Amino acid sequence: MSGCGSARDPAEDLRSIAFCLERALEPSYRVRAFRTAAAVVDALPRDELEARAAAGSLTELKGLGKVTALAVQESLRGEEPVYLRRVQTLGDTPVSEGAAALRAALQGDCHTHSDWSDGGSPIEEMALAGRALGHRWMVLTDHSPRLTVANGLSPERLLRQLDVVAELNERFAEDGGPPFRLLTGIECDINEDGTLDQEPELLGRLDLVVASVHSKLRMPRDEMTARMVAAISNPHTDVLGHCTGRQVVGHGRGGKGRPESEFDAELVFAACARFGVAVEVNSRPERLDPPKRLLRLAVEAGCSVAIDTDAHAPGQLDWQHLGCERAHLTGVTADRVVNAWDVDDLLRWTRRDAAGAAPAR
Numbered sequence: 001m002s003g004c005g006s007a008r009d010p011a012e013d014l015r016s017i018a019f020c021l022e023r024a025l026e027p028s029y030r031v032r033a034f035r036t037a038a039a040v041v042d043a044l045p046r047d048e049l050e051a052r053a054a055a056g057s058l059t060e061l062k063g064l065g066k067v068t069a070l071a072v073q074e075s076l077r078g079e080e081p082v083y084l085r086r087v088q089t090l091g092d093t094p095v096s097e098g099a100a101a102l103r104a105a106l107q108g109d110c111h112t113h114s115d116w117s118d119g120g121s122p123i124e125e126m127a128l129a130g131r132a133l134g135h136r137w138m139v140l141t142d143h144s145p146r147l148t149v150a151n152g153l154s155p156e157r158l159l160r161q162l163d164v165v166a167e168l169n170e171r172f173a174e175d176g177g178p179p180f181r182l183l184t185g186i187e188c189d190i191n192e193d194g195t196l197d198q199e200p201e202l203l204g205r206l207d208l209v210v211a212s213v214h215s216k217l218r219m220p221r222d223e224m225t226a227r228m229v230a231a232i233s234n235p236h237t238d239v240l241g242h243c244t245g246r247q248v249v250g251h252g253r254g255g256k257g258r259p260e261s262e263f264d265a266e267l268v269f270a271a272c273a274r275f276g277v278a279v280e281v282n283s284r285p286e287r288l289d290p291p292k293r294l295l296r297l298a299v300e301a302g303c304s305v306a307i308d309t310d311a312h313a314p315g316q317l318d319w320q321h322l323g324c325e326r327a328h329l330t331g332v333t334a335d336r337v338v339n340a341w342d343v344d345d346l347l348r349w350t351r352r353d354a355a356g357a358a359p360a361r
């Protein structure tokens with residue numbers, strides 16, 4: 001994110017500003033101006049950019065405003081844009097040594113969204129940001145059909161997305177950059193009856209399936225337990241997403257917060273351990289789900305854990321340390337975190353159902 005002298009890339013500076021704003025949970029519309037401007041700058045030859053900066057006509061370009069044009073001018077002069085310096089520390093929460101060590105052991109993220117569902121950025125930008133963070137792999141998990149408010153993917157759209165991901169991976173393999181693989185996946189709604197909201201055949205083709213409750217979060221405890229256990233025992237499920245559905249007061253929509261769903265946590269985590277499903281530690285600042293007392297229970301039950309960002313924008317991919325902090329505080333060690341595995345071990349685990357192997361007891 002830093003740099004000096006005349007070698008600055010104005011588009012990269014604009015993206016760094018966007019990244020910092022996203023990490024600070026700024027709404028996508030506020031960040032979009034910077035990503036749009038970065039794309040405009042990318043498309044212009046450097047000499048034209050410099051000529052326009054000298055003539056003061058950058059703002060005549062569609063997609064560049066006063067703030068973004070100023071950042072471009074500073075960057076072209078070899079200076080760190082003032083705006084970038086101002087936003088750099090936003091959302092950059094310091095963590096304990098133990099959490100930092102855990103974060104350093106992670107190689108990927110199992111839960112991310114693109115603008116194909118309710119994310120704010122294209123698949124490629126998300127993937128490149130994950131790679132720039134040092135990830136070796138990242139799973140794209142856009143929403144399933146019934147979550148229409150989040151533009152959930154129909155089977156046809158999901159199939160098309162698989163082709164897009166395959167094409168991106170071919171490019172990543174050839175571009176000389178660090179090794180990185182974008183894995184296919186879904187954040188699949190757990191229907192009220194515990195079935196999953198996507199065609200089983202299609203779920204079987206994906207690299208990883210996160211199963212989450214998004215509807216009827218207040219259903220009675222017994223029904224919610226049965227619903228979750230049914231989803232966990234589904235051979236396609238790999239990760240149980242944000243299990244309580246809570247939203248922490250002070251964040252999220254209107255800052256009202258949302259209470260935890262009620263279920264028999266011991267039974268649910270015993271099922272996760274039995275069927276080899278990882279319990280997600282959701283790193284989103286407004287979720288921080290599950291709460292620590294439940295995460296401790298999951299650890300005691302012998303569950304694996306997935307420390308995910310649930311990122312809806314590139315900068316949010318940098319939230320993993322928040323989940324690491326909670327994991328560290330509740331006794332989660334790297335050996336039980338699936339994100340610490342390399343891509344081969346990860347896929348061996350997610351394909352345990354297809355291989356017909358008995359899950360670990």
Ligand SMILES: [Zn+2]
Nearest residue numbers: 187212241242
């Ligand atoms: Zn979700």
Ligand SMILES: [Zn+2]
Nearest residue numbers: 111113187310
């Ligand atoms: Zn999600």
